[in-house]
Structure formats: structure tokens, C-alpha cells
Amino acid sequence: MGFAQDPPQLAHPYRDDRVLHAMLERALPPARRGALDPDLQALGDYAQAAWQRAGRTTRRKPVLTQWDAWGNRVDRIELTEAWQEGPRIATAHAVLASGHEAGEHARLEEFARVYLYHVASEFYTCPLAMTDGAATALKASGNRMLMERALPRLLSRDAATFWLSGQWMTENAGGSDVGRTETAARQDAAGQWRLYGRKWFSSAVVGEAALGLARPEGAGPGTGALALFYVETMDGARRRPELVIDRLKDKLGTHELPTAEIHLHGLPAWPLGELANGVRQVAPMLNVTRTWNAVCAVASMARAISLARDYATRRSAFGRPLVELPLHAHTLADMQAEFEGAFALAFEVAHLLGRVEQGDAAAHEAALLRLLTPLAKLWTGKLAVKLCSEALECFGGAGYIEDTGLPQLLRDAQVYAIWEGTTNVLSLDSLRALAGDGLAALRTASEGWLEGGDDAAASDTIRQALDAAARWLDRHGAARDMLEAGARGLAFTLARCAAAALLARQATWAGARGDRRPAAALRRFVGHGLDRLVSPAADDTALLLG
Structure with a gap:
């Protein structure tokens, strides 16, 4: 029988992550550390089992069925197994809700959960990030009616009552240039606002709610005239007929995530606040979602490096395991050092976010958060692509073979530099912060x-x-x-x-x-x-x- 190579084994994402353990031990009071541990253990177990499951099954893309057999428009999306498990895992372990508890460490504890869950979730963390951002924006709006209606659902710890929220900003005419938004908001005879238009990139279309930008009827051009609206997408178990899914996008990566192009044909909507300055109202949401982006980028780096390091102990070349070859060991150490820097910055932003939100920040820390949030997002996004690419190279030809599961790491990593503001957009935003x-x-x-x-x-x-x-x-x-x-x-x-x-x-x-x-x-x-x-x-x- 010919040579057969042992595949890489994933070390336990929680128990064997010394960088995460050290950060938590340094930053958290012992009582909070102990209370957090069961969730982190469980999420680590889930992540390890998900990696093993991925090696036994063919990964699938979501499937959109627009019409049923009798000609009725249904826009039903069939999700992958990890996405079907998402509501249960996210609520059982407070992946999202924990960030909205009291105390300066709430966000740090939330993002420790996110870090462990992300890769195993198959980017279910994307709509979780949107939902976290929506909850934050609703709180900042002070709109009591919408807060009482939506927050118990968005922050639920029960899968049966949990809602996901989308973030509908991007349109054909403008991505980062939101001032070119064409979606219109009009009031009907009863005074109900309704949205009309097309959103080109909707990453949480399977959710029950969304926040979207639209231009109120009669408002002038430009960004300042846009308003931010809250919508609900479901009428019981049925998708609202005013929301039509045109298609699911065929993307480079994040294949399991159903990203849609949608049309709005009079979808009922409620303004969060004034009928202007919607982009300003989005700002609290972006601070949160950009932190999710940075932590998820770091999680992808951790996964790539963990697999590459394990493989270096299993694969032999020139008579020795790869880990004993000086240049290979040097390359892995370089990757580890860059990862540890990215980890430190992403989690400092998470901790700062919690301190600022809870009113526990020092005098300079609000300005520091304003600067470090775009910096962390843009740098970790680019670094994730670099390190995942380097990790694939550590596997040689096997890193280029789809059914090893390794190319998925690189394809998925590319999205971190694009979502929530590209590198150039965020570089200019950092200038504004300075x-x-x-x-x-x-x-x-x-x-x-x-x-x-x-x-x-x-x-x-x-x-x-x-x-x-x-x-x-x-x-x-x-x-x-x-x-x-x-x-x-x-x-x-x-x-x-x-x-x-x-x-x-x-x-x-x-x-x-x-x-x-x-x-x-x-x-x-x-x-x-x-x-x-x-x-x-x-x-x-x-x-x-x-």
C-alpha cells in the first residue's frame, strides 16, 4: 500500500488556546472568569466537533426556492446544518446577549464567545453581528416603542423567541457612498411608513427584522437627508410579501451564508428617530459590527495557525518532521507573533467598547476607541488574508485541495477586508478620528x-x-x-x-x-x-x- 498522510487535527479551540486563557486571566476578575468558563468550554467542544463533522461531509450552500409547486411566491431558504443549529447555540451560550449585560467586562466576555464560535458557525456570526449592532442602535435611539418591541427578541436567551436582525445599507448605486441611496420611504393613507427600493447586499435576509437606510419622500439629496428605519420581515411563519428575494449571491467565500439581493415593495417601516441623519444613527451599530469583524478575523487566523502547527508535527520531509526544519519553524513563529499582536488589539477594542458603553472609561478612552475601532478592523482584515494564505502554503499541495477543508479558510478570510468598510474607507475614517x-x-x-x-x-x-x-x-x-x-x-x-x-x-x-x-x-x-x-x-x- 502506498503512502498515506495523516490529516491535521484541530487542538481544542478553548482548552489549548494559551493566548485566550492568558488574556482572560489577566483581564477578568476571578468570579467572572469562573462564570464564563462553562460557555467557553461548550463552544470549544462545538467548534472541535464541527471541524470533525466538516471532514466527513460535503459542505453545502443555502438554496433559495422562490415559488412553491402551486405558483405561490415563498422565497424559502434552505440552510446548512450549522445555520440550523445557530439559534440554539447562540442563545444557550449567550454569544450575543452577554454583551448587553451590566459591567465593563460584558463585551470582553461576549467576544471571547464569538472568537470560539465563529469558524464553527459557518459565518452565522454575521447576522449575529448585525443583530448586536441593531440592538445597540435601538438603545442609542431612545425610541421606547421600538426598544420594547424588538430588544427582548434580539437579546433573547431562548431560541424559540430569538430574532435576527439584518443591516440593509448597500445599494447598486453606492456601497460606501451611502449618499446615493435610492430606496424611498413613503407614508400610506394611514400614516404608516413603507419602503420601496432595492438593497443589493443583504447578509441577514433570513432574519426577522432589519435596520435600513431610506430617503423619506420629499427629502433632499445627499447623505444628511437619509433616515434610518426599523422593519420586520416575517408575518408569522410567512415572509412578508412586500419583501422579495431576487437571488442569492454566488460569492468567493462565506458560501454557507445566504447573502441576498432584495426588492422592497412597500414593506412597513418605523423610523428610529428624526427623519434625517440616518447615517449618524448607524454609527453605534458600526462600532459594534467592526469589532465583530476584527475578532472574527482573528479567529480565522487562530484556526489556520492551529492546523498548520499540528500538521508540522505529522508531515515529514527530508527525513524530519516539518516542525524540526528551521525555516518552516521560523515561518510558523512569525505567523504566531503577528497573530498575537492582532489578538491583543482586537480584544482591547472589545474591552474598550464595554468600558465606554458602561460609563467606566477613563477620560482618553472614548477617543481611543474611536481611533482603534477602524484601525483594528482594517489591519486584522488584511492580516487574516495574509496569514491564511501562508497557512495553506504550509500544507503544500494539500492546502490547495478543496476536500481538505483548507481552501475555505482563505476564501472566507477575504471578506474581512471588505465588510463594514474597506481598508481605504477605514483608513480615511481613522484620519477623521485623529x-x-x-x-x-x-x-x-x-x-x-x-x-x-x-x-x-x-x-x-x-x-x-x-x-x-x-x-x-x-x-x-x-x-x-x-x-x-x-x-x-x-x-x-x-x-x-x-x-x-x-x-x-x-x-x-x-x-x-x-x-x-x-x-x-x-x-x-x-x-x-x-x-x-x-x-x-x-x-x-x-x-x-x-
């Missing part, structure tokens, strides 16, 4: 994270990179075109500086307990460089595009 006090909040936070650290060289490198970023801003601040052209390099630099300072904090904490691995991650991460600043030449840009 418009007030510049780097003051990040400098204040970084000094706190570096305090008491043992690695003076790393601390100096972080401070020098922040100084370089400040000089770059001073040099280009008056030249808007140059500032925007270099915004991506600035964003990556600031994200890496923040991640490095957070790694330094973790290394100090772990070193006092005899664990030298976070210090090694810090050294290697800083060794990869922090400064990504560029000053693009406008003439060269014009020539290259001419």
Missing part, C-alpha cells in the same frame, strides 16, 4: 501599556514609530490629497504600534508569572517593523495610472 487631539489618546494609552515593561528596546521602537507618525501628520496635514494618499500607511503604522504596546503589557504580566512566550512574540512582532508610513508622489501616481 482630527481632534491627534495621537494624544493613543500616546496616553501606550505609555500605560508600556509601564513597568522589561523590554526597553521594544518600548523605544514603539515610541519612535509613534513619533514618526506624528511628524508625518505634521508634514502632510495641510495637504489633504497627500494626507489621504498616505492614510493607509499611517493606519497600518498606528495599528501595529498599538498592537506592539499591548503585547508589551501582556509580556510584562506573563513574565511575572514565569511565561516568556509573550515576550518572544513581542520581540518578533517588533522585529517585523512597525513603520509603514509612505509619502506617495502624486506625479508618479498619475503616470502609473495614465
Whole structure:
């Protein structure tokens, strides 16, 4: 019989994740840590079982049936097994509801659950993120009627009463340019608002509710005239006839997630607040969904690295296991260091979100959250693609074979850089976050994270990179075109500086307990460089595009 290769085995996503354990031990009071543990154990068990199940079955895409046998429009979507299990898993373990409890650690605990559940959920976390964002926007609106109607459902811990909410923003004419929204809101004879138009990208179409942007009848053009509306999509067990699903999109990745193009033909709707400034009302939702995006990107990195590391102990080449080959081991260590930096930044944003929401934040932390949220989302989105690609390469040809389940990691990773704002959109958003006090909040936070650290060289490198970023801003601040052209390099630099300072904090904490691995991650991460600043030449840009 010929050679047969052992496939990679997935280490337990919770019990064997030292980075997650160390963060939780450092950040959470012991009582909260103990209360959280059963949910994390269960979600880790589910994730490991889901990986094993995926190896035995052919992954399916959702199927849309638009008409029944008798000519009735039904728009019924058949979901994958993981999606059918989603309401039970998410509510039983408070994957979403826990983030809306009292206490500054609520969001941190929520996103620890999200991190463990995400990959196994087959992107059921996408509508969960939309639902979390909708609940947050409803709370911020102060609309008591809608809050009393929707929040008990959106935050339910019972699958029988749980509702998903979509987020309907994107249209054919404009993605990030929401000012070109064409969906119209009109009042009927009874005074009920109704929506008319087409939404081009609806990732939670199987839900029971949604928040969507529309232009009230008679309102002027532009973004400021848009209003934010709440809608319900179901009439009992039947989809409302005013909501028509045109088709499901055939995407590069996230195949199990039913992403739809829809038409609205007078769907009943309720404004969250004033009939204007809807984009401003969306802002609380985006802070939440972008944090979900960052944590889910980090979860995909963790899965890819875990499998690659295990495979390196099973696959032999040139007479030795891969893990014993110096260059392969060096590559895996590089991946691990970058992952630990991304993990530290994503979970700091999660913790900051909870502190700000609960009113427990220090004076500089609201501004810090405003800056780090787009930075974490854009950097982790790009890094997930890079690390998942590198992980597939660690498997050689097997990484390119569909039925190993590995290519799915790379295809899915590409979405993180696109959803909730592309890299360029968020780079420009980070410039807006710096418009007030510049780097003051990040400098204040970084000094706190570096305090008491043992690695003076790393601390100096972080401070020098922040100084370089400040000089770059001073040099280009008056030249808007140059500032925007270099915004991506600035964003990556600031994200890496923040991640490095957070790694330094973790290394100090772990070193006092005899664990030298976070210090090694810090050294290697800083060794990869922090400064990504560029000053693009406008003439060269014009020539290259001419």
C-alpha cells in the first residue's frame, strides 16, 4: 500500500488556546472568569466537533426556492446544518446577549464567545453581528416603542423567541457612498411608513427584522437627508410579501451564508428617530459590527495557525518532521507573533467598547476607541488574508485541495477586508478620528501599556514609530490629497504600534508569572517593523495610472 498522510487535527479551540486563557486571566476578575468558563468550554467542544463533522461531509450552500409547486411566491431558504443549529447555540451560550449585560467586562466576555464560535458557525456570526449592532442602535435611539418591541427578541436567551436582525445599507448605486441611496420611504393613507427600493447586499435576509437606510419622500439629496428605519420581515411563519428575494449571491467565500439581493415593495417601516441623519444613527451599530469583524478575523487566523502547527508535527520531509526544519519553524513563529499582536488589539477594542458603553472609561478612552475601532478592523482584515494564505502554503499541495477543508479558510478570510468598510474607507475614517487631539489618546494609552515593561528596546521602537507618525501628520496635514494618499500607511503604522504596546503589557504580566512566550512574540512582532508610513508622489501616481 502506498503512502498515506495523516490529516491535521484541530487542538481544542478553548482548552489549548494559551493566548485566550492568558488574556482572560489577566483581564477578568476571578468570579467572572469562573462564570464564563462553562460557555467557553461548550463552544470549544462545538467548534472541535464541527471541524470533525466538516471532514466527513460535503459542505453545502443555502438554496433559495422562490415559488412553491402551486405558483405561490415563498422565497424559502434552505440552510446548512450549522445555520440550523445557530439559534440554539447562540442563545444557550449567550454569544450575543452577554454583551448587553451590566459591567465593563460584558463585551470582553461576549467576544471571547464569538472568537470560539465563529469558524464553527459557518459565518452565522454575521447576522449575529448585525443583530448586536441593531440592538445597540435601538438603545442609542431612545425610541421606547421600538426598544420594547424588538430588544427582548434580539437579546433573547431562548431560541424559540430569538430574532435576527439584518443591516440593509448597500445599494447598486453606492456601497460606501451611502449618499446615493435610492430606496424611498413613503407614508400610506394611514400614516404608516413603507419602503420601496432595492438593497443589493443583504447578509441577514433570513432574519426577522432589519435596520435600513431610506430617503423619506420629499427629502433632499445627499447623505444628511437619509433616515434610518426599523422593519420586520416575517408575518408569522410567512415572509412578508412586500419583501422579495431576487437571488442569492454566488460569492468567493462565506458560501454557507445566504447573502441576498432584495426588492422592497412597500414593506412597513418605523423610523428610529428624526427623519434625517440616518447615517449618524448607524454609527453605534458600526462600532459594534467592526469589532465583530476584527475578532472574527482573528479567529480565522487562530484556526489556520492551529492546523498548520499540528500538521508540522505529522508531515515529514527530508527525513524530519516539518516542525524540526528551521525555516518552516521560523515561518510558523512569525505567523504566531503577528497573530498575537492582532489578538491583543482586537480584544482591547472589545474591552474598550464595554468600558465606554458602561460609563467606566477613563477620560482618553472614548477617543481611543474611536481611533482603534477602524484601525483594528482594517489591519486584522488584511492580516487574516495574509496569514491564511501562508497557512495553506504550509500544507503544500494539500492546502490547495478543496476536500481538505483548507481552501475555505482563505476564501472566507477575504471578506474581512471588505465588510463594514474597506481598508481605504477605514483608513480615511481613522484620519477623521485623529482630527481632534491627534495621537494624544493613543500616546496616553501606550505609555500605560508600556509601564513597568522589561523590554526597553521594544518600548523605544514603539515610541519612535509613534513619533514618526506624528511628524508625518505634521508634514502632510495641510495637504489633504497627500494626507489621504498616505492614510493607509499611517493606519497600518498606528495599528501595529498599538498592537506592539499591548503585547508589551501582556509580556510584562506573563513574565511575572514565569511565561516568556509573550515576550518572544513581542520581540518578533517588533522585529517585523512597525513603520509603514509612505509619502506617495502624486506625479508618479498619475503616470502609473495614465
